Amino acid sequence: MKIYTKKGDGGETTLYNGDKVSKCNRRVDTYGTVDEANSFLGAAKSLIKYEDIKKIIHQIQQELFVVSAELATTDSAMQLPARIHYEHVERLETLIDQFTKECGGVRGFVTPGESLAASFLDISRTVVRRMERLLTGLAVKDQINANLLAYINRLSDLLFIMARVVGRRETKELVTRLVLRELERYSLLPNTGKGGEEMKLTLEQAQKVIAKAQEEAEKIGIPMVIAVVDDGGNLKSFQRMDEALLASVDIAINKAYTALALKMPTHQLAEIAQPGQELYGIEVTNRGRIVTFGGGYPIYLDGSLVGAIGVSGGSVEQDKQVAEAGIKALN
Template sequence: MKVYTKTGDAGQTSLLSKERVYKDSARVQAYGTVDEANAAMGLAKSLTEKDWAKEIIHKIQGELIFLNADLATAEVTNHSNSRISNTHIESLEKLIDSLEERRIPQPYFVTPGSTAAGAALDLARTITRRAERCVVALKREEQVFAPVPLYLNRLSDLLFVLARCVEQEELLVNITKKVQGILEPSAFNNNAKLSIPVLTKSRQLLDAARNKALEMGIAMVIAIVDNNGTLVVQERMDNSLLASVALALDKAYTAVALRMPTAQAAALAAPGQELYGINTTNSRLVVFGGGLPIYDQGILFGGIGVSGGSVAQDILVANAGLAAF
C-alpha cells in the first residue's frame, strides 16, 4: 500500500465510521493536535537519558493512540465503550502524586529550557493544553467520550511535573560533575607545603574572629578547618545558639569544598544559576554567607566558618578572622 492514497486531495478524510469529513473540522483538529502532542513526547523520550522517564512517556504515547481512536469516533452511543476510561485517569493521578514526592519544590514560575528533555516535555504539555481546548470546542458541537477531556487535563499536569523531575535530575548530575571537578585537589596544592603551622595559625584566626564578635556583642560559634575540610579548632561563645555549632563547621567545610565564600555559593545556587540545587547533593554544603576559604601564598590553607548573627554579621566576623592571616 502506498503512503499517498490521494483520497484526501479534496480536503476530506475518513473517521473510524468511514464517514467523510473536512480536514479542518473540529474533530479532526482535536485528534490532530493530540497527535502533535504525541510527537513532542517522542522528542522528549529521545532526549532524556532517564529510563524511568522513557517508560512513562512510552506508555502514555500508546494510550494517546487509543484516545485518538475515541476522538475519531463520531457516534458516541455508550460512554462505557470508550477506549480511554476512568482507570487511565486514576493512573495518571497516582503517577502525578508519586512524581510530586520526588521533585524539588519550585515556588516561582518556571521558564522552560533548563534541559533539552525538559523543554520538549514542556512543549508537549502546552500542545496537550491546546488539544484539551480543541476537545472542549468539539463537545459544544458533537458528542465526545466523557473520559477524553479529563485524560488530557491530567496529562498536561503530569507532563509539567515530569518535566521538572527530569530536568532536576539532569541538573543534579551536571552539578555533581562540576563539584567533583572543584573537589579534585590540584597538583600544586598536593606538592606544595604550607609555610606556617596549621594549628598555631588557626588559633590566631579564631582569636581575631572572637574579638570581633565580642566587640559587636554577639554570641557566635567560630570554626576553622584544614584544606581537607577537617576541623582544627572550634569555639562556642557563651549563650550562642546550639544550631550554630554545626552551621559554623559546615560553612567552613563548604568554603573549602567549593573553594569560594559561601555567600558566593549562595548566589550561584539561586534558581536558574549555574550551581542551582548544589546544596541538595551534599547535606554539609551550606549556601549562605559566613564561610570563607583561607589561602597561604596561593595554597589552600583551610576555611573559617561563623554562625550566630545575621548573614552580614557572620561575614563581618569571618573577614575579621581572615584579616589576622
C-alpha cells in the same frame, strides 16, 4: 501505496466513524493537538538517557494514539479497539506521586530550561494543557469520555514533574562530575607552600581566625556562630556567641564545609546555583551539607588551601563581613 490521497484538498477530513468534517473543526483541532504533543514527547524521549522515564514516555505515546482514536469519532456507541479508562488515570497519579517524592516537591513557579531534555518535556506539557482546553470546549457540545479529561489533566502534571526530575538528575550528575574532577585534581596536588613544606591549619591559627571574627561580630553587635574546618572538612575550631541562634550552628559548619569542598566563597556559589545556571540543585547533594548563600570562605596559606571559615547569625552581608575579618587574622 502513495502517502497522499488528495481527498483532503477541499479542506475536509473523514472521522473514524466515516463522518466528513472541516479540517478547522474543533474535534479535528483537538486530536491534531494530541498528535503535536506526541511528536514533542518523541523529541524529549530522544534526548533523555534515563530508561525508566523513556519507557513511561513511550507508553504515554501509545496511549495518545488511543486518545486520538476516541476523539476522531462522534459515535460514542462505536466499538473502538481501545479506550482510556480510569485505570490509566490512576497509573499517572501513581507516577506523579513517585516522581514528586524523588525531587522533593516543587514550591513556587519554575522557569523552564533546566536542560534541553527537560525543556522538551515542558514544551510537551504546554501542548497537553492546550489539548485540555480544547477538549474541555469540545465536551460542552459533544459527548466525551469523562476519563479523557482526567487523563489529559494528570498527564500535564506528570510531564511537569518529570521535567523537574530530569533536570534534577542531570544537575546531580554534573555536580558529581565537577566535584570528582576537583577532588582528583586536589589529590594530585600536594598541599605544600612556597618552600615545599606541607601546609596545615594549626589549632592556634584556627583560634586566631575565630577570635578576629568574634571581635568583628561584637563590633557590629550581632551574636554569631563561627566555625573553622581543616583541609579535610573536619571541624577545627568553633565558637557560638551568647544569644546566637541555635539554627546557625549547622549553617555555619556547613558554610565552611561548602567553601572548602567547592574551593569558593559561598556567595559566589549562590550566583551559579540559581535556576537555569550550571550548578542549580547542588544544595541537594552531599547529604544536604551544601549551603548556597554567603558567609563561607576558603582559607589559603601561601597559596595552599588549608581549611575554611563559616559564619552564620546575621544577614548575608554581615556574615560575609565577619568571615572576611576572621581570615585577615592570618594575613
